[in-house]
Amino acid sequence: MSVLEIKNLHVNVQTDQGVREILRGVDLVINEGEIHAVMGPNGSGKSTLAYTIAGHPKYKVIEGEILLDGENVLDMTVDERARAGLFLAMQYPVEIPGVTVTNFLRTAKTAIDGSAPSVRTWVKDVRQSMSNLRMDSNFAERNVNEGFSGGEKKRNEILQLELLKPRFAVLDETDSGLDVDALKVVSEGVNRAKTNTGLGILLITHYTRILRYIHPDFVHVFVGGRIAEQGGPELADRLEEEGYDRFLEPAAK
Amino acid sequence: MTAQMTSTPQRSSNLATAEQHGFRPHSDGAFVPVQTRSERFRSVNVDGFAPVTGREHEWKYSPVAVFADLTSGDLDGSRIEVESTIREPQDGADAPGVDVSWIGRDDARIGRAGVPEERAAANAWSSFGEALLVTVTGEDEKTVVVTRHGLGAAPRAAHTVIEAAPNSRGLVVLRGTGDARLSENVEIVVGEGASLTVVALQEWSDDAVHLASHFARLGRDAFLKHIVVSLGGKVVRVNPSTHLAEQGSDVEALGLYFADAGQHLEQQVFVHHDAPHTRSRVTYKGALQGDAARSVWVGDVLIGNAATGTDSYEQNRNLVLTDGTRADSVPNLEIETGDIVGAGHASATGRFDDEQLFYLMARGIPEGEARRLVVRGFLTEIIQKIGSPELEERLNAALEAELQGS
Numbered sequence: 001m002s003v004l005e006i007k008n009l010h011v012n013v014q015t016d017q018g019v020r021e022i023l024r025g026v027d028l029v030i031n032e033g034e035i036h037a038v039m040g041p042n043g044s045g046k047s048t049l050a051y052t053i054a055g056h057p058k059y060k061v062i063e064g065e066i067l068l069d070g071e072n073v074l075d076m077t078v079d080e081r082a083r084a085g086l087f088l089a090m091q092y093p094v095e096i097p098g099v100t101v102t103n104f105l106r107t108a109k110t111a112i113d114g115s116a117p118s119v120r121t122w123v124k125d126v127r128q129s130m131s132n133l134r135m136d137s138n139f140a141e142r143n144v145n146e147g148f149s150g151g152e153k154k155r156n157e158i159l160q161l162e163l164l165k166p167r168f169a170v171l172d173e174t175d176s177g178l179d180v181d182a183l184k185v186v187s188e189g190v191n192r193a194k195t196n197t198g199l200g201i202l203l204i205t206h207y208t209r210i211l212r213y214i215h216p217d218f219v220h221v222f223v224g225g226r227i228a229e230q231g232g233p234e235l236a237d238r239l240e241e242e243g244y245d246r247f248l249e250p251a252a253k
Numbered sequence: 254m255t256a257q258m259t260s261t262p263q264r265s266s267n268l269a270t271a272e273q274h275g276f277r278p279h280s281d282g283a284f285v286p287v288q289t290r291s292e293r294f295r296s297v298n299v300d301g302f303a304p305v306t307g308r309e310h311e312w313k314y315s316p317v318a319v320f321a322d323l324t325s326g327d328l329d330g331s332r333i334e335v336e337s338t339i340r341e342p343q344d345g346a347d348a349p350g351v352d353v354s355w356i357g358r359d360d361a362r363i364g365r366a367g368v369p370e371e372r373a374a375a376n377a378w379s380s381f382g383e384a385l386l387v388t389v390t391g392e393d394e395k396t397v398v399v400t401r402h403g404l405g406a407a408p409r410a411a412h413t414v415i416e417a418a419p420n421s422r423g424l425v426v427l428r429g430t431g432d433a434r435l436s437e438n439v440e441i442v443v444g445e446g447a448s449l450t451v452v453a454l455q456e457w458s459d460d461a462v463h464l465a466s467h468f469a470r471l472g473r474d475a476f477l478k479h480i481v482v483s484l485g486g487k488v489v490r491v492n493p494s495t496h497l498a499e500q501g502s503d504v505e506a507l508g509l510y511f512a513d514a515g516q517h518l519e520q521q522v523f524v525h526h527d528a529p530h531t532r533s534r535v536t537y538k539g540a541l542q543g544d545a546a547r548s549v550w551v552g553d554v555l556i557g558n559a560a561t562g563t564d565s566y567e568q569n570r571n572l573v574l575t576d577g578t579r580a581d582s583v584p585n586l587e588i589e590t591g592d593i594v595g596a597g598h599a600s601a602t603g604r605f606d607d608e609q610l611f612y613l614m615a616r617g618i619p620e621g622e623a624r625r626l627v628v629r630g631f632l633t634e635i636i637q638k639i640g641s642p643e644l645e646e647r648l649n650a651a652l653e654a655e656l657q658g659s
Binding site for chain 2: 111
């Protein structure tokens, strides 16, 4: 069974005001098949954790480790991490002008699998996943994320999740900006991916709303760059009622 | 990047006021720049032009020392071997379609589309012996590819006339491969109601120097799609001028270039709106990579007094892939009538977007391949507009070869 381990992770980021430490010692273990929700107020470092796992060059790890089945993820380039089985569904997916969704998906699938997918099953798989996510078939010929609405971009991220079949996926605020219909469609996609491949999921969110559709096994509250409290699904219910105030007050005093 | 905008009616605004605002004449005082494109000196005779110094507005971006032989030396004006492949429509076999022949320099069909505005073009015009005439007739789509291959290392001159008969349709590709030191003029005469596509495809070898002036004259309701694709050669300068001479004429001028280390690829595009309800769209896109890779795009649009109802837009986009490159992008717009539909221009030169790279790599795509995807995507807009699947495929392959060379 696969396991993703984050040990004492400290991460700096260069800002206009100088270097800032965003993550201050994060410990987290995700086993295959588990769903972990990381919740926290704005600026608590949730997205930094997501980007650091994926290997964005803006974030510098100054201490700690990320291990995938014992392999040092921090030594891997961004594409090597993806090929090792990590996936990041981005909060703000970028546009790639002139590159169609079809071309992009096939290129990515070929890179991840190490060989081109069989034409017949691949086309069928793509069509099926798109239809599951209620994406119009003309999406395939559009350029990646170009002119997509917020909801379309998020569906496109989950489409990739379903087709690339990673072992671990980090969903960075996939729920933000979605209306309830889109939220349901996207959540169904995530649940379907989990049923099909049994992947482990790190679900990063500001709101508890998505947890009605994707049920976490563990909930971690992120404050000030580290985990302030963790527990089971009941912790999310408590956050829904009380908000993050109780975690923020000590810092304010 | 530099951008200029000149508006002719305000050209001689009162200097006193301007000076109060701190605008003073240049310290080189005596020099009076040519203010409007329509007032430039033009002649078919090389001796009408002063020797090239590299300070002239039309040469200031170019490495003039590299091709002094083409601007001031003797040029070999003998016939250039061409190979032409014609693909005529399957049906309508009785329609003549395309004809390729040679005509003498005194032929009346020469000199109808334009006159050189710089010395290299005038030198070629003064030197050529015979002109290659490509005529397109008939309303069915047809294609002719004229290839010039291996013109040698000696300086040469060439003259080509491409004529589309009224209401005809066709695609003419003028392609260059192998060695060349060539200065040439290409006249494009598009008859009433004709629809013509001309593709100038530069795939020269690494040492080649190619200077070309294209002059197009469009008749009433004629449409010209003009495409410059420059990939190979040491110095390649293709300057297309389009005269929208009659009502309802329409030009779509497209360009695609990929400058590698040490390459100079230049295009000075001129569109003259000279009749009512004329339309122009100019879109040039280029990528630059490697030390001293250089591109120049100058886009002049002149909307004349008679050109009421003009609809015009020009843009240039450059994608800079490495350090050490330089892209000059200079859009100029001159408007002599206010009664127009629209006139716009845009220019942007940007570095490769690292967020795009991150996104693609986060999907497992290795860096080199991710870069190629982005560049191909950037340039593909132009390729897709060519309208010939066969040519699009060839260009995609040529572009792929450029990208693999990186």
